[in-house]
Amino acid sequence: MDERPEPDEQTAAVPALVEAQLETARAEVFRAYVRARAKARELAAEAEPPERREPPGTG
Structure with missing residues (x-):
């Protein structure tokens, strides 16, 4: 039996990852x-x- 998640479950996280x-x-x-x-x-x-030149710390 195939234990991979359904395609919808796999692609749901893609926008968040991107x-x-x-x-x-x-x-x-x-x-x-x-x-x-x-x-x-x-x-x-x-x-x-x-x-x-400007004194140090004035820029």
Whole structure:
């Protein structure tokens, strides 16, 4: 006898799984964006002449 669940039971969890994966992907993209933005600010600050740089902690 086949003990596998009915197809409806198997596919019922798919949307929830996809939604969870989508949330994880969104979080990863946001973290990458924040890291890239911080790195860009760091590089921009290094490229400015010393007399134009903002004091640390003001940016």
